[in-house]
Amino acid sequence: MRRLLSIFAVLLTVAVCLAAPAHAAPPVGSPPGVATAWTSLMHGDAASTDSTDLPGPGRTARVAASSVPGGVCAATFVGTDGYPVSLCTAYVDGAPPQVATPVVTLFDPATAQVLAKLPLTKGGLLGGVYGYLDERNRVVVADGSGAILHVGHRRTAHGWTLTVDRRDDISKQIGGDSVTGLAPDFDGRTWFVTTRGVVGTVDAAGRVAAMHLPKGERLGNGLTVRPTGVSVLTTHALYEMRAGDDGVPRTVWRHAYDRGPARKPGQLTWGSGTTPTYFGPGGDAWVAIVDSARIPRLHVLDADTGAPICSIRAFTSARQGTENSPMAWGNSLVIPSTYGFQYPPMAVTGPSRPATAPFTGGMTRIDVVDGTCTRVWENHRDRMATLPRLSRADGLIHGLAYGPYRPGPQQVGPVNYVGVDFATGERIVTKKVGDAPFDEPMQLTGMIGPGGVLWQGTVTRMLKIAG
Numbered sequence: 208m209r210r211l212l213s214i215f216a217v218l219l220t221v222a223v224c225l226a227a228p229a230h231a232a233p234p235v236g237s238p239p240g241v242a243t244a245w246t247s248l249m250h251g252d253a254a255s256t257d258s259t260d261l262p263g264p265g266r267t268a269r270v271a272a273s274s275v276p277g278g279v280c281a282a283t284f285v286g287t288d289g290y291p292v293s294l295c296t297a298y299v300d301g302a303p304p305q306v307a308t309p310v311v312t313l314f315d316p317a318t319a320q321v322l323a324k325l326p327l328t329k330g331g332l333l334g335g336v337y338g339y340l341d342e343r344n345r346v347v348v349a350d351g352s353g354a355i356l357h358v359g360h361r362r363t364a365h366g367w368t369l370t371v372d373r374r375d376d377i378s379k380q381i382g383g384d385s386v387t388g389l390a391p392d393f394d395g396r397t398w399f400v401t402t403r404g405v406v407g408t409v410d411a412a413g414r415v416a417a418m419h420l421p422k423g424e425r426l427g428n429g430l431t432v433r434p435t436g437v438s439v440l441t442t443h444a445l446y447e448m449r450a451g452d453d454g455v456p457r458t459v460w461r462h463a464y465d466r467g468p469a470r471k472p473g474q475l476t477w478g479s480g481t482t483p484t485y486f487g488p489g490g491d492a493w494v495a496i497v498d499s500a501r502i503p504r505l506h507v508l509d510a511d512t513g514a515p516i517c518s519i520r521a522f523t524s525a526r527q528g529t530e531n532s533p534m535a536w537g538n539s540l541v542i543p544s545t546y547g548f549q550y551p552p553m554a555v556t557g558p559s560r561p562a563t564a565p566f567t568g569g570m571t572r573i574d575v576v577d578g579t580c581t582r583v584w585e586n587h588r589d590r591m592a593t594l595p596r597l598s599r600a601d602g603l604i605h606g607l608a609y610g611p612y613r614p615g616p617q618q619v620g621p622v623n624y625v626g627v628d629f630a631t632g633e634r635i636v637t638k639k640v641g642d643a644p645f646d647e648p649m650q651l652t653g654m655i656g657p658g659g660v661l662w663q664g665t666v667t668r669m670l671k672i673a674g
Contacts, residue, residue: 234252234254234256234258234486234490234535235252235253235254235432235433235434235485235490235491236252236253236490237252237253238253238391238392238393238432239342239393239395240341240342240391240395240397241339241340241341241342241391242284242286242287242340242341242342242343242344243285243286243287243340244260245259245260245261245655246259246261246284246285246286246340246654246655246656246657247284247286247339247340247341248284248339248340248390249282249284249337249338249339249429249652250429250431250482250532251596253390253391253393253431253432253433253485254431254432254433254484254485254486254490254491254535255429255431255482255483255484255485255532256484256485256486256534256535256536256597257484257531257532257533257534257535257594257595257596257597258534258535258536258596258597258598258599259596259597259598259599259600259655260598260599260600261598261600261655261656261657261659262598262600262601262655262659262674263596263598263600263601263603263605263626263655263659263661263674264605264624264626264636264659264660264661264672264673264674265601265603265626265636265659265674266626266635266636266674267674268624268626268636268638268640268661268672268673268674269638269672269673269674270640270641270670270671270672271319271660271671271672271673272317272318272319272320272671273319273668273669273670273671274314274318274319274320274321274668274669275667275668275669276293276295276312276314276321276324276664276668276669277295277297277310277321278295278296278297278308278310278312279295279296279649279651279664279666280293280294280295280312280651280664280669281293281294281295281296281651281652281664282294282337282338282651282652282654283652283653283654283662283663283664283669284338284339284340284346284654285316285340285654285656285657285662286340286344287344288344289316289656289657290313290314290315290316290322290344290360291313291314291316291319291654291656291662291669292311292312292313292314292340292344292346292360293311293312293314293662293664293669294309294311294312294337294338294346294348295309295310295311295312295664296308296309296310297309297310297326308326308327308329309326309327309328309329309348309350309351310324310325310326310327311324311325311327311346311348311358311369312324313360313367313369314662314669319669319670319671322360322366322367323360323366323367323368323369324369325358325369325370325371327348327350327351327356328350328351328352329350329351337386337387337388337389337390337429338389339389339390339391341357341391343357343359343372344359344360345357345358345359345360345372345373346358347389347391347397348389349377349385349386349389349399351385352378353376353377353378353381354374354375354376354377354378355374355375355377355386355389355397355399355409356371356373356374356375357371357372357373357374358370358371358372359372375397375409375413375415376415377399377407377409377415377417379415380405380407380415380416380417381401381405381407381417384401384402384403384405385401385402386399386400386401387400387401387402387426387427387428387429388400388426388428388429388430389429389430390429390430390431390432390437391432392408392432392437392450393432393433393434394450395410395411396408396409396410396411396450396454397409398430398432398437398450398456399430400426400430400439401426402425402426402427403425403426404419404420404421404422404424404425404426404441405417405418405419405420406418406419406420406439406448406456407456408450408454408455408456410454414454415454416450416453416454416455416456417455417456418455418456418457420439420441420446421443423443424441424442424443424444425441425442425476425478425556426439426440426441426442427442427475427476427478427480427556428440428479428480428481428482428483428532429482429532430482431482431483431484431485431494433485433490433491433510434491435449435511436448436449436459436510437449437450437456438483438485438494438510439483440479440481440482440483440496441478442466442476442477442478442479443463443464443466443478444461444462444463444464445461445462445464445479445483445494445496445506445508445513446458446459446460446461446462447459447460447494447510447511447513459511459513460512460513461513462506462508462513464479464496464498464499464500464506465498465499465500465504466478466479466498466499466500467498467499467500467501467503468501468560469557469558469559469560470499470555470556470557470558470559470560471499471528471546471559471560472546472547472548472549472559472561472562472563472564473528473529473530473544473545473546473547473548473549473550473564473566474499474528474529474530474545474546474555474559475530475550475554475555475556476555476556476557477499477556477557478499479496479497479498479499480497480499480528480529480530480531480545481495481496481497481529481530481531481532481533482532483495483496483532484496484532484533484534484535484540485510485535486535486536486537486538486539486540487507487516487537487538487575488538491510492509492510492511493507493508493509493510493516493575494507494508494510495507495508495533495535495540496533497521497528497529497533497542499528502520502525503520503521503522503527503528503529504518504519504520504521505518505519505520505521505533505540505542505573505580506518507540507575507580516575516578517575517578517579517580518580519573519580519581519582521542521571521573522542522544522569522571522585523571523582523585524569524587526546526547526564527544527546527569528544528545528546529542529543529544529545529546530545530548530650531543531545531591531594531595531650532594534595534596534597534604535597536597536599536629538574538575538576539572539573539574539575539583539629540572540573540574540575541570541571541572541573541597541604541629542570542571542572542573543568543569543570543589543591543595544567544568544569544570544571545566545591545650546564546566546567547563547564547565547566547567548566548592548650549563549566550649550650551649565612565614566590566609566612567587567590567612568587568588568589568590568591568608568609568612569585569586569587569588569589570585570586570589570591570604570627570632571584571585571586571632572584572585572629572632583632584631584632585632586627586632586633586634588611588634589608589625589627589634590608590609590610590611590612591606591607591608591625592606592607592608592609592622592647592648592649592650593606593607593608593648593649593650593651593652593653593663594606594650594651594652594653595627596653596654596655596661597629598655601626602628602629602630603626603627603628603629603635603636604626604627604628604629605624605625605626605653605655605661606624606625606653607622607623607624607625607640607648607653607663607665608622608623608625609621609622609623609643610623619643619644620642620643621639621641621642621643622639622640622641622642622643622646622647622648622665623637623638623639623640624636624637624638624639624640624661624672625637625638640670640672641665641668641670644666645665645666645667645668646665646666646667646668646670647665647666647667648663648665648666649665649666651663651664651665652664658673659673659674660672660673660674661673
């Protein structure tokens with residue numbers, strides 16, 4: 208128990224209540240340089256809707272298989288060949304044990320057992336969290352050497368192997384900084400952002416171009432992409448950007464937000480914890496974030512101009528906040544609260560105010576109707592402990608959650624797979640899949656793959672949860 212805990216230490220109208228949102232628009236979809244729709248990008252699609260057209264495990268959910276990969280698998284992708292590939296961070300023994308080396312890990316789709324691993328050069332803390340799967344089923348990820356790698360997998364006479372098939376050197380552009388986000392755009396480029404504010408692109412020929420955002424603005428979230436632009440969120444402001452013919456990103460507009468007096472407990476940085484979400488008419492007319500004000504607010508902006516569409520308190524209770532990207536479907540957003548969630552101390556930046564808080568959870572749905580943000584429902588039951596995924600196929604929000612709140616350590620007690628009704632906010636499915644601290648979910652990202660399977664990492668295991 209002590210060893211596991213030491214690992215943690217480092218590491219409303221009827222119209223808007225319909226299950227299908229009013230004026231539902233198709234999502235933006237995936238850029239041409241990714242393997243598959245819905246399973247190649249960390250946030251589901253380029254627009255970061257954290258949604259999918261694939262059904263989840265549902266009412267008959269069970270742990271069909273599991274393995275112990277030897278690290279924390281923060282993001283999982285499934286390619287056209289059906290093989291899950293994860294970006295994991297391996298444990299290194301020490302006093303206390305440390306989470307250090309990023310490792311690309313290939314899993315057997317039937318048994319969830321590890322087939323192959325490829326350790327990468329260590330970069331920033333928990334490096335290798337953001338990445339994607341390219342059109343050749345290769346994981347695109349940054350390592351600590353100042354390079355963006357394309358890691359492929361193939362079967363040989365001696366078993367499965369992982370190899371670096373392409374390496375793009377960005378060290379001159381980022382110096383000693385660390386890449387915190389990667390995403391493909393609709394023009395064949397890979398965009399990247401760094402912790403200290405470098406924004407750059409790499410084209411198909413390997414040409415690198417970059418610029419620097421204002422000094423003091425840091426980045427801790429991913430990138431969100433649409434056909435005509437890229438959304439970049441710093442600890443101070445939201446940017447809409449486009450790349451010129453020379454590949455250099457340029458600011459279309461900037462929208463400053465209220466970042467509050469300090470980092471909130473349950474957030475990684477002092478600032479908004481939300482990867483921006485494109486949604487609304489045409490699938491990408493609006494962009495949404497939740498700020499980090501003392502009383503946090505949801506902001507919906509015109510993606511072309513940055514003009515405000517509407518704003519509302521993100522949650523009705525006072526002590527709330529989120530480190531999760533809003534889920535989107537049509538004109539609707541669903542926002543989980545992570546306020547009070549206990550991240551590993553080495554993963555956060557600076558002290559929080561207050562120092563600690565209970566993780567009581569909660570989730571809310573807000574629709575944009577006739578230019579007004581309207582709350583449809585809010586529940587205070589769901590203590591979501593992973594980045595949840597919304598399925599448009601079954602109308603459920605899927606993820607792992609703790610049981611009801613009770614005073615005491617967060618990392619003790621049952622861990623459940625849950626399905627929450629998008630239309631009503633009611634819990635439809637609750638199935639126990641593990642126990643914390645062994646299966647602490649740590650707000651890791653799961654992936655719904657073909658066949659109603661949820662691939663979900665915990666602090667020690669990879670779970671294959673099937674219906």
